[in-house]
Amino acid sequence: MDHIAMRVNGAEVRVAVDPRTSLLDLLRETLHLTGTKKGCDQGACGACTVLADGERILSCLALAVQYAGREITTVEGLAGPDGPHPLQRAFIEHDGFQCGYCTPGHLCSAVAMAAEAARGVPSYVTTDLTADRIVLDRDEIRERMSGNLCRCGAHNGIVAAIAETYAAAQGEGA
Ligand code: FES
Ligand code: FES
Numbered sequence: 492m493d494h495i496a497m498r499v500n501g502a503e504v505r506v507a508v509d510p511r512t513s514l515l516d517l518l519r520e521t522l523h524l525t526g527t528k529k530g531c532d533q534g535a536c537g538a539c540t541v542l543a544d545g546e547r548i549l550s551c552l553a554l555a556v557q558y559a560g561r562e563i564t565t566v567e568g569l570a571g572p573d574g575p576h577p578l579q580r581a582f583i584e585h586d587g588f589q590c591g592y593c594t595p596g597h598l599c600s601a602v603a604m605a606a607e608a609a610r611g612v613p614s615y616v617t618t619d620l621t622a623d624r625i626v627l628d629r630d631e632i633r634e635r636m637s638g639n640l641c642r643c644g645a646h647n648g649i650v651a652a653i654a655e656t657y658a659a660a661q662g663e664g665a
Contacts, residue, residue, distance in 0.1 A: 495559035499524070500568030508555050515539045515550035518565060526566040526595045530640075537639030540596035541565050547603035549638075566595035569602065578602065581652035589643035597639045597649055604635045605657045627657045 492507040499522060506521055515532075518524045518541070530538030532551045539551040542564040569576040578598055581587070588594045608614075608625040616634045617625055625631060632653050633646075641649060 493556050495556055497558055497560060498562045500564060510554065510556050512555045513551055514541070514548075514553040514555045514558055514563070517555040518550060518563075524565050524567055528592050528595055530592065530596075535640075536593070536596075537600060538593050538596040540600045540639065542599055542603055545603060545606060547600050564599070566598055569598060576602070578652065578656045581656045582649070585648040585652040585655065586645065587648040587652040588641075588645050593639060593641045593643075593645075597636070597641070600636060600639050601653045601657075604632075605653075608635070608657075627654065629654060632657075 493510050494505065494507050496503065496505045498504065499518070504522065506517065508517055508521070512521075515527060515529055518527050519529065527541055527550060528538040529551060530536035532539075534549050534552045537549065539549055540547050541550045542548070543553075543558055543561050545562075545564075569579060576598070578601055582594065582598070587597070605627065608627050608631065611623050611625060613620050613625065614631055614634045616630050619625075627635075629650055632650050636649070636653065
């Protein structure tokens, strides 16, 4: 067993972990943060998406020991002192889920995705590669969120929720 320390949702965590343990299993089985979901466990569905120092990662493909010393944020850490994250509110308003199994991954992924766009990181559908800031229209959102699958087919509501949240932040119409 290795002993590692990391910050999870703002709290220092020290745990003994088998070096073969995925970050997903550490979060769910050891830290009991079961908001992060295990869908495929092989990097295909996005249900396990969490943030590592603000970047989205698939925690099923990440060894926990690789993230020693890092800041991990799960869906349980998205809400602020004023309540749910604006994106969480928008998911409710736009019916962005049915069973909710994919929702934590979608939320974490979208938070990091919006930050990527704000930094000018292009996607496959970005036409102006010189832009400092990329407007998150629906094509950009659909492309950038294509690694997160919803088996219930709530993608229209999911895209609408993301568009409303981040188009408003960008000062654009959705
Ligand atoms: S559970 Fe990690 S991508 Fe599906
Ligand atoms: S809401 Fe059921 S998988 Fe997305």
